[in-house]
Amino acid sequence: MLLPKSRVLSWRLQRYLTRLFSSDKVGKGDKTNISECISRPAKFETCQLDPFMIDPCKPEPKVVIIGAGMAGLSAAHRLAQCGFRNFTVLEATDRPGGRIHSCWLGDVIAEMGATWIEGGCVANPIFTLAAQEGLLKTPLIRPDPSRGFFCTSDGRAIDLPVSITAYHTFRQIEQQAAALFTLGCGRSHGTLLNFMGIRIQQELHNFPEEQRYDAARVMYGMTNCVKCRCGDDLSLVSADQFGSYIEIPGGNVRVPLGYVGVLAPLLRDLPSSCVRYCKPITCIRWGTVDDACPRAVVKCCDNEEIPADYVIVTVSLGVLKHQHAKLFCPELPAEKVEAINKLGYGYVNKIFLEYTKPFWVWREGGIKLAWSAEELADRCDWVKGVANVEELSNSQHVLCAWICGREAMDMELCSDEEVVESLTAILRQFTGDPTLPYPASILRSKWCMDQYFAGAYSYMAVDSTVGHQCDLANPLPGKCEAIPPILLFAGEATIPGHYSTVHGARLSGIREAERIIQLTKRYGGLPKKVLTKS
Numbered sequence: 003m004l005l006p007k008s009r010v011l012s013w014r015l016q017r018y019l020t021r022l023f024s025s026d027k028v029g030k031g032d033k034t035n036i037s038e039c040i041s042r043p044a045k046f047e048t049c050q051l052d053p054f055m056i057d058p059c060k061p062e063p064k065v066v067i068i069g070a071g072m073a074g075l076s077a078a079h080r081l082a083q084c085g086f087r088n089f090t091v092l093e094a095t096d097r098p099g100g101r102i103h104s105c106w107l108g109d110v111i112a113e114m115g116a117t118w119i120e121g122g123c124v125a126n127p128i129f130t131l132a133a134q135e136g137l138l139k140t141p142l143i144r145p146d147p148s149r150g151f152f153c154t155s156d157g158r159a160i161d162l163p164v165s166i167t168a169y170h171t172f173r174q175i176e177q178q179a180a181a182l183f184t185l186g187c188g189r190s191h192g193t194l195l196n197f198m199g200i201r202i203q204q205e206l207h208n209f210p211e212e213q214r215y216d217a218a219r220v221m222y223g224m225t226n227c228v229k230c231r232c233g234d235d236l237s238l239v240s241a242d243q244f245g246s247y248i249e250i251p252g253g254n255v256r257v258p259l260g261y262v263g264v265l266a267p268l269l270r271d272l273p274s275s276c277v278r279y280c281k282p283i284t285c286i287r288w289g290t291v292d293d294a295c296p297r298a299v300v301k302c303c304d305n306e307e308i309p310a311d312y313v314i315v316t317v318s319l320g321v322l323k324h325q326h327a328k329l330f331c332p333e334l335p336a337e338k339v340e341a342i343n344k345l346g347y348g349y350v351n352k353i354f355l356e357y358t359k360p361f362w363v364w365r366e367g368g369i370k371l372a373w374s375a376e377e378l379a380d381r382c383d384w385v386k387g388v389a390n391v392e393e394l395s396n397s398q399h400v401l402c403a404w405i406c407g408r409e410a411m412d413m414e415l416c417s418d419e420e421v422v423e424s425l426t427a428i429l430r431q432f433t434g435d436p437t438l439p440y441p442a443s444i445l446r447s448k449w450c451m452d453q454y455f456a457g458a459y460s461y462m463a464v465d466s467t468v469g470h471q472c473d474l475a476n477p478l479p480g481k482c483e484a485i486p487p488i489l490l491f492a493g494e495a496t497i498p499g500h501y502s503t504v505h506g507a508r509l510s511g512i513r514e515a516e517r518i519i520q521l522t523k524r525y526g527g528l529p530k531k532v533l534t535k536s
Contacts, residue, residue: 054519056085060527065089065518066300066308068286069316070277071100072128072504073492075268076511077314078276084519087273090308092300094282094454098269101318101455102504104260107445110397111260112354114447115458116504118145119257121250127512128264128505129255137263143256143395150390152220152372157434160216160372167209168220175201175221176228183245193464194244195236198225199375219372226373226389230406231502232461233348243462248499256395264504281306282454286313287331288488289479297488297529311529312490312521314514316507319347319474319495320456330489334478341473345495346463348502349410349450353403353421355441360399368392368401371432384412385428401441410458411450418444459502460495471498475510477517486521486529490514 056062065081067074070093078091097103101115119128122142132138152160152169179197191197202221209217225236232239257263269277281302288298296309317329322342326334334342362369369391378386387409394400403425405413413421422444430438449455475496477487492510500506521529 054084054516054523056519056522057526058085060522062086062088063311063518063522063528064296064309065312065314066298066310067091067314067316068283068300069093069100069493070098070279071316071493072102072265072507073316073494073511074100074314075265075272075277076508077316077492077515078272078511079268080512080515081518082272084515086519089276091272091277092281092283092302092308093277093279096279098277098279099262099265100316100507101449101458102261102265103447104262105445107354107400108356108397108443110394110400112352112394112400112402112445113261114352114445115449116261117256117352118254119505120254120503121505122252122255123250126250126252126505127508129252131264131267131508132257135263135267137257137259138255139258143258144253145256145392145395149366150368150370150392152216152223152370153432153434154216154219154372155374155377155431157431159433160220164209164213164216165220165372168217169224171205171208171217172202172221172224175205179241180245180247182242191241193237194228194232194239194241195225197241198228198236216372219374222375222378223370223372223389226371226378226387226406229387230350230389230404232346233350233406233410233458233502234346234461234463235407238346238463240462240464240466243466243468246462246468246499247501250505258396261504283329285331286315286329286489288313289332289485297485312488312518314490314492314511314518316492316511318455318457318493319345319460321454323347324456337473338476338478341470344463344466344470345474346461346466347457347495348406348459348461349408350404350406350458351410351413351447351449353405353413353425353447354394354445355401355403355422355425356443356445357399357401357439358442359439361435361438362393362401364393364398369429369432371428381409383424384409384416385424387413388425388428391425391429413446414448414451418446421446461502468498471496471501475513477514486525487517490517 065088067077067089070091074091075098078089081089103114105112105114119126119132122129122144124130152165154160175198178201179194182191206214206218229236283300283302285301286298290297298310298313300308300310300313326339326342371388371390387405387407389404389406391401391403394402422440426438426440430436449458475491478489479485479487492514494501494503494506497506497510500509
């Protein structure tokens with residue numbers, strides 16, 4: 003069966019962004035550049051004095067920021083707030099946002115990357131950013147993870163009383179796993195898969211014998227959902243570090259008009275043309291002590307060389323894992339390399355299926371795949387990585403399948419036709435209905451094979467600790483060196499407690515911008531090549 007190719011309607015997204023971020027009305031043929039559109043100044047501005055403003059009479063250091071994702075843009079925005087103008091953001095792709103990527107599918111917005119604001123309250127900097135921009139409307143859209151039906155591979159929907167009890171039992175097991183981090187009992191609990199597997203078997207004894215088969219499928223199926231939160235097989239995830247993640251209250255909140263909207267206030271306030279797109283880099287030379295040479299030089303793929311006093315590196319942990327040896331000259335110190343190698347980096351993709359006539363009732367919840375332990379152990383097919391198939395909250399005719407782990411990478415190697423055939427077969431198998439229709443079109447993410455991302459987000463692997471996240475975040479040279487910091491590291495993987503989140507990326511970018519601000523004030527402008535002993 004040959005399916006029509008899904009089309010991401012760039013001009014429609016452009017029109018949407020223009021209307022969202024400005025008062026101008028744009029016609030169908032408008033070709034206004036998105037970054038230009040959202041860089042227009044706000045209609046009403048107030049003059050506010052930031053105590054961290056740099057002295058305009060002092061020489062300003064040159065800053066190069068690698069990556070225009072949330073971390074890079076947050077760093078640039080904070081620098082601009084404090085009076086910096088001598089900075090450049092180099093983005094390898096042709097768009098801002100990094101792993102924030104909102105696309106059109108038919109008449110709805112599909113979030114290819116970041117989906118939720120994880121923590122819908124003012125304690126979350128992304129929530130406040132979205133609220134200030136007017137992107138959140140009451141009532142807030144908070145997905146209910148308990149809704150939907152658990153279906154088994156033999157084509158049955160599990161009775162609600164059993165599935166509800168098993169669901170809440172598994173949530174308790176999750177909480178127990180998270181508590182291991184704070185208990186500090188001094189002994190290792192191994193992998194998250196092992197811990198949860200033992201606890202599931204223990205809890206099954208509390209179910210009537212006739213319910214254990216279905217309860218087991220619900221709970222083992224939910225381990226696939228936890229796998230999606232980490233992005234990798236739970237046999238690689240640390241049980242003891244699972245609870246190091248800090249959950250912000252307020253639940254998950256969707257941005258109705260597209261997550262990309264949170265970029266608008268950041269891009270709008272940046273100096274004109276400071277973000278340069280389609281500028282991948284090949285090497286960062288750093289650590290120069292010769293007064294005649296710049297402290298760092300960023301070499302781009304087009305051979306342009308950009309000198310810098312400070313370089314903020316915001317590339318993903320996946321990119322660092324694959325390219326750190328050739329990306330930095332001299333190479334990174336052993337402590338930094340160990341952190342890169344020890345921390346886990348997961349794989350998550352989404353497959354959007356658009357139907358002409360939906361076969362489900364809107365707002366009744368999605369389809370949760372209640373795999374058995376044996377089925378999940380036999381990973382001969384990428385569809386075993388599918389955790390659930392949920393309805394798109396802003397559409398009545400689009401489903402979204404979440405796939406994680408190495409299976410997410412395997413899925414990217416398949417054609418659209420093969421993906422649709424496999425997913426339709428799974429839906430027919432688990433619902434027991436061989437007549438379910440094929441989708442009219444498909445749209446899917448491919449983060450794993452993308453050289454500029456190499457996956458989705460970080461997690462705490464078996465051998466990793468919070469100390470590794472701190473080591474990854476530490477600037478180079480370190481505090482004990484004679485040279486002021488040159489390389490600064492930001493991104494979701496560098497912030498303990500808030501890794502794998504957009505707000506974590508924002509906090510890390512602001513953190514490194516603040517570091518440069520403090521250094522600039524300390525040295526009265528440009529950093530010294532070599533610190534002299536006082």
